[in-house]
Amino acid sequence: VCFIPGGLDCSISFVSHVLGKVCIHGRQKEILGVLVPRLTELTKSDCMWQRICWRLLECVPDRWVEAVVLGFVQRAPGADVLSRLLGNLVVKNKKAQFVVTQKMLLLQYGHTTALLQNLLGYLALDSPRRALLLTVLQELLETWGSSSAVKHSPPEQQLYISKAILICLSHLREPEIQSCRQELLSSMMEGVKCHLDSNLPQLRRLGMVVAESISSKINTEGPVLKFEYEEDDETRELKSLLVQTPPLCLPDDNARSEKAGAALPLVPESNKKSQTSASVVPDEELDAELDSDDDLIPYDMSEDKELKIKAPVYIRDCIEVLTGSEDVDKWEATVKALESLVRRNAAATREVSVELAKILLHLEEKTCIEGFVELRQRAQVAVLTMDPIPVSKYLTSQFYSLNYSLRQRMDILDVLVLAAQELSCPKFHGKTKHSGAQKPRVQLLPGSDSSKDWRRIVDERIKSKTRRFAMGQRQMELASGPNEFNSVAGHFFFPLIQHFDRPLTTFDLLGEDHLVLGRLVHTLAVLMYLAVNTVAVTAMGKALMEFVWALRFHTDSYVRQGLLSCVSSLLLSVPAELLLADMTEELLETQCWLGDVAEKDPDGDCRRLALQNLLLMENLKKKLESGPS
Amino acid sequence: MALPPPDPQFVLRGAGAAVHTLHFSCGGQEPNIPVLFSGSENGFIHVWNLKTHRVDTVLDGHGRKSVCCVETMGGKDRLLSQGRDQRICLWDLAEGRSAVTDSVFTEHVGFCRCSLLEVAQGRWLMAMAARGLEEVQVLELPSKTSVCTLKPEVGAKLGMPMCLKLWQLSCDSQPLLLAGYEDGSVVLWNVTMAKALSQLVCHQEPVMSLDFDSEKAKGISGSSEKVLSIWSLNEQQNLQVHKTHKLVNAGISDVTIRADKKILATAGWDHRIRIFGWKKLKPLAVLDYHTASVHCVSFSDHRSPRETLLAAGSKDQRISVWSIYTQT
Numbered sequence: 023v024c025f026i027p028g029g030l031d032c033s034i035s036f037v038s039h040v041l042g043k044v045c046i047h048g049r050q051k052e053i054l055g056v057l058v059p060r061l062t063e064l065t066k067s068d069c070m071w072q073r074i075c076w077r078l079l080e081c082v083p084d085r086w087v088e089a090v091v092l093g094f095v096q097r098a099p100g101a102d103v104l105s106r107l108l109g110n111l112v113v114k115n116k117k118a119q120f121v122v123t124q125k126m127l128l129l130q131y132g133h134t135t136a137l138l139q140n141l142l143g144y145l146a147l148d149s150p151r152r153a154l155l156l157t158v159l160q161e162l163l164e165t166w167g168s169s170s171a172v173k174h175s176p177p178e179q180q181l182y183i184s185k186a187i188l189i190c191l192s193h194l195r196e197p198e199i200q201s202c203r204q205e206l207l208s209s210m211m212e213g214v215k216c217h218l219d220s221n222l223p224q225l226r227r228l229g230m231v232v233a234e235s236i237s238s239k240i241n242t243e244g245p246v247l248k249f250e251y252e253e254d255d256e257t258r259e260l261k262s263l264l265v266q267t268p269p270l271c272l273p274d275d276n277a278r279s280e281k282a283g284a285a286l287p288l289v290p291e292s293n294k295k296s297q298t299s300a301s302v303v304p305d306e307e308l309d310a311e312l313d314s315d316d317d318l319i320p321y322d323m324s325e326d327k328e329l330k331i332k333a334p335v336y337i338r339d340c341i342e343v344l345t346g347s348e349d350v351d352k353w354e355a356t357v358k359a360l361e362s363l364v365r366r367n368a369a370a371t372r373e374v375s376v377e378l379a380k381i382l383l384h385l386e387e388k389t390c391i392e393g394f395v396e397l398r399q400r401a402q403v404a405v406l407t408m409d410p411i412p413v414s415k416y417l418t419s420q421f422y423s424l425n426y427s428l429r430q431r432m433d434i435l436d437v438l439v440l441a442a443q444e445l446s447c448p449k450f451h452g453k454t455k456h457s458g459a460q461k462p463r464v465q466l467l468p469g470s471d472s473s474k475d476w477r478r479i480v481d482e483r484i485k486s487k488t489r490r491f492a493m494g495q496r497q498m499e500l501a502s503g504p505n506e507f508n509s510v511a512g513h514f515f516f517p518l519i520q521h522f523d524r525p526l527t528t529f530d531l532l533g534e535d536h537l538v539l540g541r542l543v544h545t546l547a548v549l550m551y552l553a554v555n556t557v558a559v560t561a562m563g564k565a566l567m568e569f570v571w572a573l574r575f576h577t578d579s580y581v582r583q584g585l586l587s588c589v590s591s592l593l594l595s596v597p598a599e600l601l602l603a604d605m606t607e608e609l610l611e612t613q614c615w616l617g618d619v620a621e622k623d624p625d626g627d628c629r630r631l632a633l634q635n636l637l638l639m640e641n642l643k644k645k646l647e648s649g650p651s
Numbered sequence: 652m653a654l655p656p657p658d659p660q661f662v663l664r665g666a667g668a669a670v671h672t673l674h675f676s677c678g679g680q681e682p683n684i685p686v687l688f689s690g691s692e693n694g695f696i697h698v699w700n701l702k703t704h705r706v707d708t709v710l711d712g713h714g715r716k717s718v719c720c721v722e723t724m725g726g727k728d729r730l731l732s733q734g735r736d737q738r739i740c741l742w743d744l745a746e747g748r749s750a751v752t753d754s755v756f757t758e759h760v761g762f763c764r765c766s767l768l769e770v771a772q773g774r775w776l777m778a779m780a781a782r783g784l785e786e787v788q789v790l791e792l793p794s795k796t797s798v799c800t801l802k803p804e805v806g807a808k809l810g811m812p813m814c815l816k817l818w819q820l821s822c823d824s825q826p827l828l829l830a831g832y833e834d835g836s837v838v839l840w841n842v843t844m845a846k847a848l849s850q851l852v853c854h855q856e857p858v859m860s861l862d863f864d865s866e867k868a869k870g871i872s873g874s875s876e877k878v879l880s881i882w883s884l885n886e887q888q889n890l891q892v893h894k895t896h897k898l899v900n901a902g903i904s905d906v907t908i909r910a911d912k913k914i915l916a917t918a919g920w921d922h923r924i925r926i927f928g929w930k931k932l933k934p935l936a937v938l939d940y941h942t943a944s945v946h947c948v949s950f951s952d953h954r955s956p957r958e959t960l961l962a963a964g965s966k967d968q969r970i971s972v973w974s975i976y977t978q979t
Contacts, residue, residue, distance in 0.1 A: 318914065318928050318976055321936040322653035328920040329900045 033428050035081040042086030050093035058097040076109035087117040101143025113150050123158050130394045131182035138186055146193035159190040167213030176624050184232050185391045188263040203240050210236045223579030227251050255307030333359035337370045344381050350389050364404040375409035376416050406441035410510040418517035435545040438514055446507035446552040512558040515549050535579045551591035563596040567608050574575050578626040586631035594640045656936050659971040661704055668693035668966030672720050673878045676727035677952035686727050692717030696820040712740045712751050720764040721889035733765050734779035761811050766815035787812050789842050812836045813941050814860050831858030853880040860905045863910055873903030896932050914976050918945035924963050934960045943967040
């Protein structure tokens with residue numbers, strides 16, 4: 023029961039019922055669109071209306087509370103408004119508490135950042151609600167730090183939770199942070215570990231940003247945790263959440279005055295600096311005046327640069343310099359010149375190819391050269407393309423050997439892919455107009471997310487296939503060259519696929535080293551793709567299909583994306599007739615599996631790739647049904 | 652807009668081997684021909700006629716061992732040459748002769764060039780590295796009597812002497828010797844008393860060459876590192892570092908100050924000759940002609956300043972002759 027000015031008694035509960043019923047039927051937008059602004063107006067200064075509003079909401083029956091509260095939180099323009107409208111509803115009503123603290127934060131993740139700000143700001147504004155804020159933070163951190171959540175929940179949800187954590191942190195005051203410091207620290211440590219273990223760079227970055235923020239909050243003096251990562255829009259947005267800029271709250275005034283205070287000391291310093299520089303100049307001028315008979319005019323000395331050391335001209339000399347020489351200048355010059363030397367002297371390279379490959383695989387940076395990693399990789403690719411069979415034999419055998427670092431094994435994979443790409447594409451660059459259709463652009467730089475490239479390439483390939491019917495004549499004008507990858511595709515591919523399930527003491531593909539497994543799978547996908555029109559393609563396809571089948575339930579999403587890319591390459595490269603003739607059963611089984619993945623896989627990219635594969639299979643069927651031409 | 656550096660006035664070819672040392676003799680009056688002496692790695696000394704730019708005479712006196720130093724003793728008729736056959740030869744070149752009149756056996760196997768100073772009419776002092784590892788011997792020429800032996804104190808660890816310069820402030824003052832050593836230090840010796848007056852560490856690497864301006868009591872030294880060091884001598888005969896100058900490329904084989912004390916030239920391992928103003932070591936020019944390390948630079952002693960030349964000898968067997976900053 024409440025009273026309106028004028029002395030009239032009235033019961034609000036009927037209105038609550040109506041409101042609840044309307045909201046549950048999905049008409050939140052219409053009714054709250056009118057109601058919320060009106061209430062905002064009314065409750066601004068009139069606490070009577072505030073009480074009415076609270077009463078209104080308290081009387082909504084439990085089964086409709088969720089819809090109403092959700093609607094209010096979504097519509098309220100700010101945390102303070104929400105506070106006026108809802109009052110201490112979350113404390114009094116159990117259902118509302120559940121909706122606000124559990125459902126909207128942990129079970130749903132589609133809401134906007136603004137909504138999160140409103141929600142958490144609302145919790146922070148009043149002291150009975152602040153206790154809830156702390157519990158909320160703890161639960162969020164628990165979720166953030168649990169390794170199974172990191173592995174199985176979609177990246178979007180993880181982003182949502184990270185944002186919520188950061189906003190909570192921004193609202194916490196010093197004494198509160200002190201009281202829960204220990205828990206913050208322990209959850210941060212656990213959470214960081216799971217995040218850094220992930221294969222997806224986005225998740226790693228999320229973990230790093232949140233950990234840095236937590237660390238900066240709990241260690242206000244002393245060294246703070248700092249990671250190295252590339253800044254992008256997402257990280258910048260996340261970091262901006264840490265700093266609260268509410269328009270009317272008190273803490274903000276403190277922050278503003280702090281900033282003003284910080285600005286003031288800067289100004290006198292700059293004044294001082296300009297003074298000292300001003301005093302230095304007159305001295306120099308004085309010196310110059312005394313120098314009256316120094317009238318010798320200098321000549322132009324711009325050509326005077328550092329002397330360049332000549333690199334060796336013979337490949338065997340290069341080998342000598344790289345393995346033994348103490349002369350660092352010569353070593354540097356050799357590293358820079360090696361790739362072009364290898365490419366120009368094919369016969370000489372072939373004599374020492376395996377030795378060179380060995381030296382390059384183990385070559386470490388002796389001095390600080392710019393782009394050392396790239397130079398080394400390009401030299402390795404050059405050696406591999408000049409003499410593919412022995413060098414690929416060497417490299418693939420080393421991939422499965424003991425005592426190599428993960429970095430070296432991934433280097434081997436990168437080099438194999440780049441060389442395969444070079445061997446398979448025609449050498450007539452620049453003359454083709456439709457270069458996108460002819461040359462696959464696969465850039466497997468370390469750490470990049472190749473699944474994005476894959477979608478683009480698969481799309482292009484599909485486009486190119488369909489284009490051929492209409493523009494058949496035009497295609498014939500383009501120059502073509504022999505596909506050199508043909509004779510060596512098998513040498514690149516089969517050794518890599520051979521030993522994947524045989525663990526070594528330092529290298530276990532199916533166990534801890536799932537990052538390398540992911541890269542291996544992607545590499546196999548690319549090699550399969552580049553092997554189109556080669557003789558070995560069917561055998562490769564069958565082997566790859568078996569491989570994919572064995573690993574299809576792997577828990578790591580990066581590996582699954584790779585497996586789906588393998589299937590795409592398979593479907594694109596192996597000629598349709600051979601696919602259907604040799605691999606019918608496998609294709610049918612794969613189709614079932616792909617359907618499953620497309621519906622149930624937690625990772626968005628996996629689902630997309632599975633759909634794409636299903637599409638390709640459909641196209642294949644259609645093409646065959648339309649009859650051989 | 653600064654002008655591009657000048658080209659050599661002419662280039663002398665025909666030495667046949669890397670040129671290690673150069674010395675002009677152009678002070679004579681007409682009809683004396685200005686002459687340039689050069690010593691090469693094949694043991695020959697070429698006498699170049701600066702009017703015809705051709706070799707007038709070839710002197711062979713060091714058994715095909717490299718000639719590291721040539722100096723004239725009062726005109727171009729008397730020549731002193733030092734070779735790596737451990738001999739210093741005195742030549743009589745008057746009236747077309749080319750005979751070795753005397754020689755001194757130095758027993759020194761290093762590269763240190765000797766230094767000559769005329770103390771009285773017909774009397775010379777010559778400082779040279781001697782048999783002992785760190786010793787410098789001073790002889791009087793032409794009598795070949797030893798004046799003193801300058802030995803650093805035990806445990807000084809200076810290494811071999813690398814370059815020497817005898818000088819005196821005026822005709823009656825005591826002769827002094829500046830010696831640059833392998834450990835990078837320069838020592839000032841009093842020759843008459845055979846005592847070291849001052850020692851200064853100028854470089855981290857061996858001192859390759861030095862030159863001294865007795866009027867300003869300022870000297871410069873070059874080393875195998877990237878730094879030129881300028882030092883001065885104060886009233887108490889103490890050496891102190893005045894300033895250092897950083898170079899683009901490491902390695903200086905020779906440094907020499909022109910007689911009018913206006914400019915100096917350095918010969919670099921980076922194939923370039925650099926010219927600086929002596930007053931404040933202002934870089935003036937970089938002469939880039941040679942294709943191998945430049946071993947020596949020398950200014951001519953022409954009477955008229957307009958005709959002054961700079962010659963540089965290099966490992967590429969050529970001698971470039973330049974006319975630079977002659978207007979002042």
